[in-house]
């Protein structure tokens with residue numbers, strides 16, 4: 001009988017927290033059976049989302065949620081939710097196209113992360129905050 005993995009809710013407020021979240025993501029992905037290449041990609045996405053929290057919202061949370069609904073192996077995966085109550089993103093479409101940055105960055109954190117995941121959704125309200133929800137499935141049909 002496999003041990004049920006529980007969600008991890010990680011506070012993000014410093015570069016140290018970014019590194020810690022990245023490590024938890026790596027461990028969880030490997031424990032779920034992802035290859036080390038995919039686990040590294042998942043960890044990279046967590047790191048990019050956490051880094052954005054520190055840079056643009058100062059504080060927030062990353063929640064790592066193992067998905068294993070029912071008996072369907074194809075539904076197994078890991079969900080990443082990055083939440084903050086920062087300034088919000090005024091131009092989500094532009095940001096997802098890549099190359100847009102307000103911090104002299106590459107502007108590739110979010111667009112690159114989207115490419116690495118199976119689903120990637122940004123909900124943002126100006127002045128209220130941002131929630132990014134991303135999922136990677138263990139047995140995706142194509143990737």
Ligand SMILES: Nc1ncnc2c1ncn2[C@@H]1O[C@H](COP(=O)(O)OP(=O)(O)OP(=O)(O)O)[C@@H](O)[C@H]1O
Pocket residue numbers: 048052053056057084086087088089095100101102103104105106107108109110111130
């Ligand atoms: N959590 C957030 N709250 C508010 N604005 C954000 C948030 N995350 C991203 N942004 C905005 O979206 C832009 C693009 O983010 P993205 O991560 O793609 O690139 P970047 O952080 O500028 O550079 P890098 O390539 O180093 O990640 C940011 O410059 C910032 O303006």
Ligand SMILES: [Mg+2]
Pocket residue numbers: 048051052105108109110
């Ligand atoms: Mg970024």
